Amino acid sequence: MVMAYAALAIDEFQGSGAGQLFGPVAKALAQTDARKMSAKLAEFEAVLRQANAEGAMMLNRIRSSVSAKLNVLEKASADGLHLDIRSLGERLNAVEREDAAEIDSLLKELGPLSKQARQVSPDLAHFLKVVKEDIEAYKEAYINERRSVRARLRKMEERASRMPKDRGKIEKATKLYSEALSQAFGYAKLTKIDVQTEGDLPVYVMKIQVSPALYRDAKQLVSLERKAEEIIESKDPSLVGFLAIQYEPMTSAAT
Amino acid sequence: MLPRELLAEAKEIVARQGAGEAAYRAATHAAYYALYHLMCDYFSLDPSKRDEASHADIMRRLDQLDIPSAKPHATKARAKYRSLWRLRRQADYFFNDPYDDTQAELAIGYADDVFNLYP
Numbered sequence: 001m002v003m004a005y006a007a008l009a010i011d012e013f014q015g016s017g018a019g020q021l022f023g024p025v026a027k028a029l030a031q032t033d034a035r036k037m038s039a040k041l042a043e044f045e046a047v048l049r050q051a052n053a054e055g056a057m058m059l060n061r062i063r064s065s066v067s068a069k070l071n072v073l074e075k076a077s078a079d080g081l082h083l084d085i086r087s088l089g090e091r092l093n094a095v096e097r098e099d100a101a102e103i104d105s106l107l108k109e110l111g112p113l114s115k116q117a118r119q120v121s122p123d124l125a126h127f128l129k130v131v132k133e134d135i136e137a138y139k140e141a142y143i144n145e146r147r148s149v150r151a152r153l154r155k156m157e158e159r160a161s162r163m164p165k166d167r168g169k170i171e172k173a174t175k176l177y178s179e180a181l182s183q184a185f186g187y188a189k190l191t192k193i194d195v196q197t198e199g200d201l202p203v204y205v206m207k208i209q210v211s212p213a214l215y216r217d218a219k220q221l222v223s224l225e226r227k228a229e230e231i232i233e234s235k236d237p238s239l240v241g242f243l244a245i246q247y248e249p250m251t252s253a254a255t
Numbered sequence: 256m257l258p259r260e261l262l263a264e265a266k267e268i269v270a271r272q273g274a275g276e277a278a279y280r281a282a283t284h285a286a287y288y289a290l291y292h293l294m295c296d297y298f299s300l301d302p303s304k305r306d307e308a309s310h311a312d313i314m315r316r317l318d319q320l321d322i323p324s325a326k327p328h329a330t331k332a333r334a335k336y337r338s339l340w341r342l343r344r345q346a347d348y349f350f351n352d353p354y355d356d357t358q359a360e361l362a363i364g365y366a367d368d369v370f371n372l373y374p
Binding site for chain 1 (some may be wrong): 310315344
């Protein structure tokens, strides 16, 4: 689940929005008669100002949203959760290629207009230069955001590769909880760890299948869990409460 | 109002005649927030300030608890918090998944374990 969550961070970069932001400026220019362009300059400038303001807001929103998701991923990775970080980098590459194509086509669209503008007025030619510079600046800012994500993914991968196998907190907790719960419950069947998130904190959930009769007995579950806690406490107090527990009724196929 | 009163309300909701899924979800919510407010009080956090008293903040503080000097109910809360948080999340957000009395009673049992150690 945490990988799907991290993929969302990468997908935030999907479609830089350059076309949506600066497209109206290019469209307004393309649809205006060359002789009337100078008169409409103030109008074009207002559209460009709006595009720049919206672009800045969009980058801020993406920055904070992506950063929050990467915080969760970094914590999960530091806890020893095995993550396919490389696949996130590949996903980012694909997104980057799409965006580059969108921005290039936008700049291409402005090419013939620049030629026309030079013949009409120096002010208009200057304005078109500013539009191109603003698009380039937006593109650069967008690339920088992705660059910082890439750097964080790389660091995460390096740290994960240095961590000895089976030494992460999750591995230790899973092993200890499994032992303690099996001992307390006698026959509990443990399934794999699920990762949920609360703010920027990953929360690991251990699912345990118990008999249907025990599943219906909350008091007994709480009492047995208390015993398991004592076992965990005696072996490694730092892991008490590290995993959330979720009970499920054992199906007949699983018994 | 005291957090303990919220837990008492959770118990009453479940015990009410004809209590159904909505009651079980509401009771779980109340049991969790009883514990949440108890912990906010323990850590001197203002629950109305989301940036300092988020659910994640409470979990982080419980993880960093100095066990030898911590009060027994806080130590117990450390053991129960995430499991109760998960139940509350299930009760509050996942309406397509069934939610029964056992889950509500489990939530109340977790909170009870903490409040039983609270003077």
